Amino acid sequence: MLAPGDLRPLVEVCDLVVSYGAVRAVDGVTISVAPGEVLGIVGPNGAGKSSLLAAVGGQLRPTSGQIRLDGVDVTKLPPHRRARRGVVRTFQDTSEFGRLTVFENLLVAGLGMHGASLYAATVGARAQARRTATAAERAAELLARFELEPMRDTYAMELSGGQRRLVEVMRGLMREPKLMLLDEPTVGVAPHLSEQLRREYRRIAASGVAVLMIEHVLEVVEEVSDRVVVMDNGSVIAEGTYDQVMQSQAVREAYLG
Amino acid sequence: MSFSSLDFYLATVVVIFGVDVLSAWGLNLQYGYAGIPNFSFIVFQAAGAYTAAILTLGPMTATSGQTYVAGTHVPFPVALLAAVAAGAALSAVIGVFAMKRMRADYQAAILLILALILNQFIVTDTSLFNGTSGLANVSRPLGSLVNPSTTGWQWAYAALVWAICAVVLFAVQRLSRSSWGRALRAQRDHDAAAAALGCNVVALKMQVFVIGGAIAGLSGGLLVFYLQAFNTASWGYEETLAIFVSILIGGVANNWGVILGTFLVQIVFVEVPNLLPQFGYIGLVDALEWVVIGLLWMAAIALRPQGVIPERRVRAERFGLPALRRALPAATAAAAPGQQGAHEERLGATGGASRR
Numbered sequence: 001m002l003a004p005g006d007l008r009p010l011v012e013v014c015d016l017v018v019s020y021g022a023v024r025a026v027d028g029v030t031i032s033v034a035p036g037e038v039l040g041i042v043g044p045n046g047a048g049k050s051s052l053l054a055a056v057g058g059q060l061r062p063t064s065g066q067i068r069l070d071g072v073d074v075t076k077l078p079p080h081r082r083a084r085r086g087v088v089r090t091f092q093d094t095s096e097f098g099r100l101t102v103f104e105n106l107l108v109a110g111l112g113m114h115g116a117s118l119y120a121a122t123v124g125a126r127a128q129a130r131r132t133a134t135a136a137e138r139a140a141e142l143l144a145r146f147e148l149e150p151m152r153d154t155y156a157m158e159l160s161g162g163q164r165r166l167v168e169v170m171r172g173l174m175r176e177p178k179l180m181l182l183d184e185p186t187v188g189v190a191p192h193l194s195e196q197l198r199r200e201y202r203r204i205a206a207s208g209v210a211v212l213m214i215e216h217v218l219e220v221v222e223e224v225s226d227r228v229v230v231m232d233n234g235s236v237i238a239e240g241t242y243d244q245v246m247q248s249q250a251v252r253e254a255y256l257g
Numbered sequence: 258m259s260f261s262s263l264d265f266y267l268a269t270v271v272v273i274f275g276v277d278v279l280s281a282w283g284l285n286l287q288y289g290y291a292g293i294p295n296f297s298f299i300v301f302q303a304a305g306a307y308t309a310a311i312l313t314l315g316p317m318t319a320t321s322g323q324t325y326v327a328g329t330h331v332p333f334p335v336a337l338l339a340a341v342a343a344g345a346a347l348s349a350v351i352g353v354f355a356m357k358r359m360r361a362d363y364q365a366a367i368l369l370i371l372a373l374i375l376n377q378f379i380v381t382d383t384s385l386f387n388g389t390s391g392l393a394n395v396s397r398p399l400g401s402l403v404n405p406s407t408t409g410w411q412w413a414y415a416a417l418v419w420a421i422c423a424v425v426l427f428a429v430q431r432l433s434r435s436s437w438g439r440a441l442r443a444q445r446d447h448d449a450a451a452a453a454l455g456c457n458v459v460a461l462k463m464q465v466f467v468i469g470g471a472i473a474g475l476s477g478g479l480l481v482f483y484l485q486a487f488n489t490a491s492w493g494y495e496e497t498l499a500i501f502v503s504i505l506i507g508g509v510a511n512n513w514g515v516i517l518g519t520f521l522v523q524i525v526f527v528e529v530p531n532l533l534p535q536f537g538y539i540g541l542v543d544a545l546e547w548v549v550i551g552l553l554w555m556a557a558i559a560l561r562p563q564g565v566i567p568e569r570r571v572r573a574e575r576f577g578l579p580a581l582r583r584a585l586p587a588a589t590a591a592a593a594p595g596q597q598g599a600h601e602e603r604l605g606a607t608g609g610a611s612r613r
Contacts, residue, residue: 080452080454083454095453096447101572108451109455118464132436140578155570168450171450171454
C-alpha cells in the first residue's frame with residue numbers, strides 16, 4: 001500500500017496571499033495535501049489559518065497565488081463550482097440549515113441535488129426523482145453510521161452543538177468528497193461526540209479523502225493529523241510530523257511569545 | 258346596505274382576496290422559502306397592472322383624457338400574459354443588482370428604497386402612466402360572454418381569479434417541495450454552507466425573484482381588469498408591508514397558511530373596517546388600519562414568528578425510508594446521551610423561530 005506522501009497531491013496551494021486592506025492575513029503560504037492524508041494547521045489566533053481555509057474553499061478571493069485541485073487551477077472558481085469538483089467544508093460556527101430536518105440537510109448535499117436547475121426540478125422531474133432516491137439511500141446509510149437515525153426528522157436547529165457538527169460532516173460525506181476542509185472540528189463538542197468525530201476524520205482520510213484541518217486542541221491534532229503545518233503571522237513557520245514541529249524553536253517562540 | 262350592493266361588495270372582496278393570495282404566494286416564495294426581504298414586491302404587481310392596462314386601452318387619442326405610452330389593443334389573455342412577463346422582466350432587471358451576495362438588511366433597504374423611487378418616478382413622469390391620476394377606463398374582459406355591468410360578471414371574474422389561484426397554488430407547491438425548493442430553503446438558513454455544497458446561491462435567488470415577480474405581475478393584471486383603473490396610490494410601499502404581515506401571521510414558507518394570513522390581514526383588518534361607521538376626522542379609520550397592521554407585525558414576530566400554520570416538517574418517510582418508530586424519550590436519550598432536542602414531537606411547532 002502507498003503511504004500518503006507517495007501520492008500526487010490532491011490540492012496544491014502555491015505562494016498564496018490573502019490581504020484585507022494593508023493587512024496580509026496569509027502571506028505567501030505554500031502547502032499541499034495528498035489523498036488519504038490529514039494535514040493539521042495550527043498556530044496562534046490571527047495566524048491566518050481560517051483565511052487560508054476560506055481561500056481554498058472559495059469563500060475568500062486570494063490576492064495572489066494559486067490553488068490547484070487535481071492539477072486544475074481553481075483559484076478563480078466560486079465556492080459552488082469548487083464544491084462540484086469535490087471540495088466540502090465545515091465552518092467554525094456550525095452551519096446547519098436550521099429549519100431543515102437532519103434528513104433534509106443531508107438530502108440538499110446529495111450529488112445533483114444542489115437545485116440550481118429549475119429545469120431538473122420541473123421538466124426533468126423524473127431524472128431528479130432518481131437522483132433524490134439515490135441521495136436518500138446514502139443519507140440513510142450515513143444516519144446509521146453516525147447513529148443519528150432517531151434524529152432524522154428533527155430540525156437541525158434543535159440539535160446540540162456536537163450533533164450539528166456531525167450533521168455538517170455527514171453533509172460533506174453525502175457529496176463523496178475529494179477534499180474536506182475542517183475548521184476547528186471539535187470545538188464545542190461534548191467529549192463522547194468528539195471521540196466519535198475524531199474516529200470519523202481518520203476513517204474519512206482512510207477512504208482516500210484529503211483532509212485539511214484547523215485545530216486548536218493539540219491533542220486532537222496529534223491524534224488525527226499525519227502531518228502538521230504551523231502558521232504564525234500569515235506564514236508557515238514549521239512543517240512536519242507532530243513531534244517534529246513541536247520541537248521546533250520557531251514554534252515555541254510563536255506560542256510562548 | 259341593499260342586497261345588490263352587498264352582492265357587489267362580496268364579489269369585490271372575493272376578487273381582491275384572490276389577488277392578494279396570489280401576491281402573498283409570490284412574496285412567500287421569495288421571502289418565506291428563499292429569505293429575500295423583497296420590500297418592493299408591490300412594484301412588480303404595478304408593472305403587471307400598468308402593462309395590462311396600456312395593452313387594452315388602445316392608442317392614446319386627444320380625447321382619451323389621460324396620457325400613457327404604447328397604448329394598443331390586444332385580447333385579454335395576451336394582456337394577462339404580458340402582465341406576467343412584465344413582472345418577470347422587471348424582476349430580472351432589478352435582480353441583476355439586488356440579488357448579489359449581500360447582507361439581508363442591506364438588501365431589504367435597497368428594495369424598499371427602490372419601491373419609493375419607482376413610485377415617485379411614475380408620479381413625476383406623467384407621460385408614462387398618467388402620474389397620480391393613473392389610468393382609467395380599462396374595459397372589463399370577457400364582455401361577450403357575460404354583461405360586464407352586472408354582478409354576474411363580477412362573480413364570473415371571481416371564479417376566473419380563483420381558478421388561476423388553484424393553478425398557481427399547484428405550481429408553487431410543486432416548486433417549493435422540489436429539490437430546487439429545498440436548495441432555496443437551505444441557502445435561506447445558511448448561504449455560505451449552501452454554496453459550499455454546490456448550490457449556486459445567486460442563481461437560485463435570481464430564479465425565485467423572477468418567478469415571484471411573474472406571480473406579482475399576474476396579480477396586477479387580474480386586479481386592473483377588475484378595478485378598471487390603477488394609479489400610483491394603488492402601489493404605495495405600505496401595500497408590500499400588508500403582504501408581509503399576511504405571510505408572517507399565516508405561516509412563513511407555508512402556502513396554505515398564507516391563505517389564512519391573507520384572509521385575516523387583507524380582509525378582516527383592511528377590508529372590513531371600510532364597512533364600519535366612520536368616526537373622527539376623514540382618514541382616521543384608514544390610518545388606524547395601518548397602526549393595527551404594524552401592531553400585528555410586532556405581535557407576530559414576538560409571539561409566533563413561524564405563523565399560525567408553520568412551515569411543514571418534511572419527514573424522511575416521504576423519501577421511502579421505513580417509518581421511524583416513535584422513540585420514547587429514554588430510548589432517544591440512550592442513542593445520544595446528554596443531548597436534548599430529541600423530543601421533536603413535542604418541540605414540533607417551535608420551528609421557524611431561528612435566525613430571523
